[in-house]
Amino acid sequence: MITFAGVSKAFGEKEVVNSLDFSIEKGELFVLIGPSGCGKTTTLKMINRLEETSGGSITINERNIRDYALHDLRYDIGYVLQQIALFPHMTVEENIAIVPELKRWDKSKIHQRVTELLELVGLEPGTYRNRKPAELSGGQQQRVGVARALAANPEVILMDEPFSALDPITRVKLQDDLLLMKRNINKTIVFVTHDMTEALKLGDRIAVMNEGGVVQIGTPEELRNQPESQFVEEFISSTDQTVDPFDIKHVMIPFDTGDGSISETVTTNISKEQVLNQLVTHEKIAVQENGALVGMITRESVIQFLATQAKDVGGRV
Structure with missing residues (x-):
C-alpha cells in the first residue's frame, strides 16, 4: 500500500x-x-x-x-x-x-x-x-x-x-x-x-x-x-505499568448518601476501560462490593488522581 x-x-x-x-x-x-x-x-x-x-x-x-x-x-x-x-x-x-x-x-x-x-x-x-x-x-x-x-x-x-x-x-x-x-x-x-x-x-x-x-x-x-x-x-x-492510574481503589472517594444525582452503580471488579466509558456519560458512579456501597468515582476524582500520578512519575501517565 x-x-x-x-x-x-x-x-x-x-x-x-x-x-x-x-x-x-x-x-x-x-x-x-x-x-x-x-x-x-x-x-x-x-x-x-x-x-x-x-x-x-x-x-x-x-x-x-x-x-x-x-x-x-x-x-x-x-x-x-x-x-x-x-x-x-x-x-x-x-x-x-x-x-x-x-x-x-x-x-x-x-x-x-x-x-x-x-x-x-x-x-x-x-x-x-x-x-x-x-x-x-x-x-x-x-x-x-x-x-x-x-x-x-x-x-x-x-x-x-x-x-x-x-x-x-x-x-x-x-x-x-x-x-x-x-x-x-x-x-x-x-x-x-x-x-x-x-x-x-x-x-x-x-x-x-x-x-x-x-x-x-x-x-x-x-x-x-x-x-x-x-x-x-x-x-x-518507560510506560509506567507498576501502578494502574485507573485502579478503582485508587480513584474511589467516599460515597455521598445525600447525592441524588448518582444513577449508575458498578462493582469493584470493573475494568478501567469500562470505568472511563461510564464517566463519558455519567458525572458520578457509585461503587459496590459484595452487595454494599463502598464508595464512588467522579470525573474530578479520576482527573485529580491522574494529575498526582503524572507529578509522581515525572509527567509520564
Missing part, C-alpha cells in the same frame, strides 16, 4: 530522517512512535508531501507520490492533527464538506455524506450539523476533524498525535471509538504518537523510531516480548 524506499529528509545540513525502508499494508493501523525529535512527524508529513523527501522514494499503490498532482494527492489522503484546526466561522457540516466541495461533488451527495460521517463518529446529525466549533467540546471537535478527514472517502488517513491534547477520559473514549470505526471502514491509517500505551493499544504494527531511523517494527506482542535492542526494551518499559 505505502512503501518507503531509502527515504531521507534534511533541513539544511541537518538530516532528521535517514534511510527509511518499510511498507505499510492496506487496511493496517500503523503507528510511528519515538522520543521527541526522532523524525516521526516528518515521516508522516512526507506521505502527503507537506514535507518533501530529500532522497529515496515513497509510493502509494506502487505509484510514486511525486507522480501525483499535489492537490490530487492531498485530496485523496485524510489528515487529522493534534491542533484540530476547524474553521471557526463555518458550521460542522461546512467544515466536513470542504474537500468534497473542492472535488465538485453534488450538494445532495455532500449532505448525505456529512450525515453518514456524523453518525459514524458518534455525533447526532440533527443536533450537531449546524453548530459552530466554539459550541463543541474538545472531544467533539476532534470527532469532527476525523469526519472531515474521511469526507472524500480517501484510502489513507494520516493522524498526527490527534488525541494528545484531550483529557484522559475523552482520550480513552476516542481511542476506543477509533478501533471500532476501523473495523467498519477499510482504511489504511498511519498514526503518530509519543505515548507507548496508546501505541500498544491501537497499532496493528508499530515502528519505533530513534534519531531519524526505524529501530524496530513489530506487533505490540512482538515489541513487548522480543525487543531487538536495549533502546526498544527501555522505551517500552
Whole structure:
C-alpha cells in the first residue's frame, strides 16, 4: 500500500530522517512512535508531501507520490492533527464538506455524506450539523476533524498525535471509538504518537523510531516480548505499568448518601476501560462490593488522581 524506499529528509545540513525502508499494508493501523525529535512527524508529513523527501522514494499503490498532482494527492489522503484546526466561522457540516466541495461533488451527495460521517463518529446529525466549533467540546471537535478527514472517502488517513491534547477520559473514549470505526471502514491509517500505551493499544504494527531511523517494527506482542535492542526494551518499559492510574481503589472517594444525582452503580471488579466509558456519560458512579456501597468515582476524582500520578512519575501517565 505505502512503501518507503531509502527515504531521507534534511533541513539544511541537518538530516532528521535517514534511510527509511518499510511498507505499510492496506487496511493496517500503523503507528510511528519515538522520543521527541526522532523524525516521526516528518515521516508522516512526507506521505502527503507537506514535507518533501530529500532522497529515496515513497509510493502509494506502487505509484510514486511525486507522480501525483499535489492537490490530487492531498485530496485523496485524510489528515487529522493534534491542533484540530476547524474553521471557526463555518458550521460542522461546512467544515466536513470542504474537500468534497473542492472535488465538485453534488450538494445532495455532500449532505448525505456529512450525515453518514456524523453518525459514524458518534455525533447526532440533527443536533450537531449546524453548530459552530466554539459550541463543541474538545472531544467533539476532534470527532469532527476525523469526519472531515474521511469526507472524500480517501484510502489513507494520516493522524498526527490527534488525541494528545484531550483529557484522559475523552482520550480513552476516542481511542476506543477509533478501533471500532476501523473495523467498519477499510482504511489504511498511519498514526503518530509519543505515548507507548496508546501505541500498544491501537497499532496493528508499530515502528519505533530513534534519531531519524526505524529501530524496530513489530506487533505490540512482538515489541513487548522480543525487543531487538536495549533502546526498544527501555522505551517500552518507560510506560509506567507498576501502578494502574485507573485502579478503582485508587480513584474511589467516599460515597455521598445525600447525592441524588448518582444513577449508575458498578462493582469493584470493573475494568478501567469500562470505568472511563461510564464517566463519558455519567458525572458520578457509585461503587459496590459484595452487595454494599463502598464508595464512588467522579470525573474530578479520576482527573485529580491522574494529575498526582503524572507529578509522581515525572509527567509520564
